[in-house]
Amino acid sequence: MKADSVFINGEVVTVDQNNRVVEAVAIKENRIIAVGSNKEVEEYRTDETVVIDLGGKALLPGFIDAHLHLTIYGTNLLGVSCVAPHIQSLQDIFADLRKKAQETPKGQWVRAWGFNETKLKENRFPTKEELDEISTDHPIVVIRTCNHTSIANSKALEIANFSESTPDPDGGIIERNQSGNLTGKLLENAHMQLFKYASYSKEELRKGMKLASDEFIQAGITSVHDAGAYGDGSQTLQIMQQAIKSNEINVRVYAIIGSLTNSHDFVHKMVEAGPITGLGDDWFKIGPAKLFTDGSSVGPTIATRQPYSHAQDDYGIIYYSQDELNRILGEAHKKGFQITAHAQGDRAIEMLLNCIEKALLEHPRIDHRHRIEHAGIASRDLQERMKKLGVVAIPNPVFMFANGDRYLEFYGERVKVMYPARDYADRGIIAAFGSDAPVSFLDPLLGIHAAVNRRSWKGQAVGENQCIDIMEAIRAYTWNGAYASFEEKSKGSIEVGKLADLVVLNDSILHVDKTKIKDVKVELTMVDGEVLYDPTYLLTSNNKKRKKHIKL
Known part of the structure; x- marks a missing residue:
């Protein structure tokens, strides 16, 4: 088998089981066909193969953002x-x-x-x-x-x-x-x-989705777990599928079944309709059924077990009673859905874990991968229950950069267990990182920076005990995201047979000063074997006389 394109002389961070770092990768159509040294990949080259010389720059699996709002991000731009x-x-x-x-x-x-x-x-x-x-x-x-x-x-x-x-x-x-x-x-x-009334037209939704997709590709994001939008969720999913088919959306979408407006109505409609988590293809799949249980970490309106540090009679807002949560998500679990909920405060997380535990007791299922979106204040007793129940956490470390100073004011010492990436890694809890864009910054490299450094944008330390290393942070933005959507066999790492979703950075990611990770930039994004972002136009140019050997 001969390659259409090869990357050589790189810092290829495979994120495979052994976290190998190699030199080269070969691509045929939309799949990876070889991973290894320059010499090992050389045999896949022909005179027609496009050779991309990385010059020591990092090549990573395409970033997977496990929680953002594609439609809202795009319509905001309008x-x-x-x-x-x-x-x-x-x-x-x-x-x-x-x-x-x-x-x-x-x-x-x-x-x-x-x-x-x-x-x-x-x-x-x-x-x-x-x-x-x-x-x-x-x-x-x-x-x-x-x-x-x-x-x-x-x-x-x-x-x-x-x-x-x-x-x-x-x-x-x-x-x-x-x-x-x-x-x-x-x-x-x-x-x-x-937003039942402040909704967008179908044309605006579709235009916004394309704008969002373009910005995701520029950020090196090749797959997203879309956490829902305002209004009629069914209509949004339909428009999203149409936009994907017409190549207006060029990222892969794992569509979480949730709406910011009466999420329970949308979940009920989808549960009754019949399709369940996993239905779809490599470009669009039905994800988990999702509810909102509490509010915003920086509002602050999250539901906590102890009062806010700055307001001793404030415990936040709860959307559903325990019985309502159990009934709505329990039924989705029974029908075969992966289930999840927006749960920021420890009281909300506890309620969701109660729901998951009850659902699994009544209808046991192996490898359910039920999730918790955000899992903001995840104290250690809750972490123990997550591990026992096999729950996947979806934390947002970029929040610590964006909001850390406010978190110290609102939650005090509880910042030591907010979005606790170190604890998750040590306990063997799989945590897939999401930006929650447009709520916070989209850039995965800023998210990685935040997880490694745990400092606010003002430079203040915020729960430094939860710092992780660079390789752990990369995995949380790649393979772990694939695992959270049952897709780790097809993407999330650079391995033979997997989809050719790749991102090139403008520097080494493993050797850069950890305080400078946020300054590293995306230089190229490949999705399905096709270069979709290349600001220098070395590879996306229509010039048919371009050189086969290209130095990035």
């Missing part, structure tokens, strides 16, 4: 960005919202995303009245970076049927001032319910 470099104050956001409103037909939604009051000079949320000054002809919503809180103007509240007499939904708060008037701030399930 709105006003609160994380753009010029945004320093509320007035900057208001100016962009005003411009967007002028470009938008009356009655249509104007949305801003990525809002973080702590990064603005005013250090506060906008008010409903300030948004009304921008426009009362347009419904306006400003979505906090956590995607669990928003501020809406009067028009948006009217469309959503939120008034002073509207009761708070279960698991949510429609904030009111001391006079009982709506402030426009919506928390948790109230925020989620707004």
Whole structure:
């Protein structure tokens, strides 16, 4: 068998069972056909083989992000960005919202995303009245970076049927001032319910998905576990499948069956429909059934067993009772689904573990790989139960970089067991890393950096006892992600017979100063044997006279 392309002279981090580091890889069509030394791979070359000389740079399996929101990430790019470099104050956001409103037909939604009051000079949320000054002809919503809180103007509240007499939904708060008037701030399930009305058109959803896919490829991400979006989950899945078939989405998708709006309805609909986890192909597969159990770690609204360190009477928000959780996810387990839930606080994690334990007792299943999304405050008694039950954890180490300073304020010493990668590795609990983008930074290398260093963006140590080494962090972003979706036999490592999903970095990843990992960049991304990202255009150029031997 002769290769279509080979990579030579590299730091090839295979992430195989022995964590081998070799020099070269050969690719035929969409599969890896040889892995080893330059000499071993040489025999697969012909005059027609494209030879990529890595020059000592790192070649890794394509990154697998085990928890992000593809649709939300993409549709955000259609709105006003609160994380753009010029945004320093509320007035900057208001100016962009005003411009967007002028470009938008009356009655249509104007949305801003990525809002973080702590990064603005005013250090506060906008008010409903300030948004009304921008426009009362347009419904306006400003979505906090956590995607669990928003501020809406009067028009948006009217469309959503939120008034002073509207009761708070279960698991949510429609904030009111001391006079009982709506402030426009919506928390948790109230925020989620707004998006029954602030939904996007099919055309916008599809456009956003393509934009998201393009950015994922540039970040070296070749597979994603999509954790759901707002609105009708069935429609989102249908559009996603169509976009994949038409090559608008070029990453592989493991579709978690969950919606940010009434997730139990979507889970029930899918359980009744018949398809179960694993249905699909290498590009699109049905993933686990998922609920939301609690809130945002930086809200903070997560459900904790002890009160927040800064608010002694606050234990967070719970979406479902134990009986409801057991019933909804228990039925999904019975029908053959992998099950999971957004569970950040230790109280929420405990409830989900109770649910999994009961489901397995009533309907035993080998190799279920039930998951916990985030598993934020995973104290050691909970870790013991995860290990015993065979649960896969999906932590987000990048949160420690993005939010670590706030976590110290909110949770105190509990940061020592937040997203505890070291404990997971030592206990033999498989943990697959996710970014939760757009809630936090997409870049897998920043996630790896955060797991290795455990410092906030301000440089403050946040639970350094949970630091892991670089190879462990790479595995958590590759093979472990494949394991979490039952796909470790086809991807997640560089081994003969596996899919040719690969990423080239601009440096050695194993020998770079660990404090500089976040500065390493993606130089090339290959999916299914095809180079999809190559900023130098050495390999993706249409120039048919290009050289067969290319030095990166």
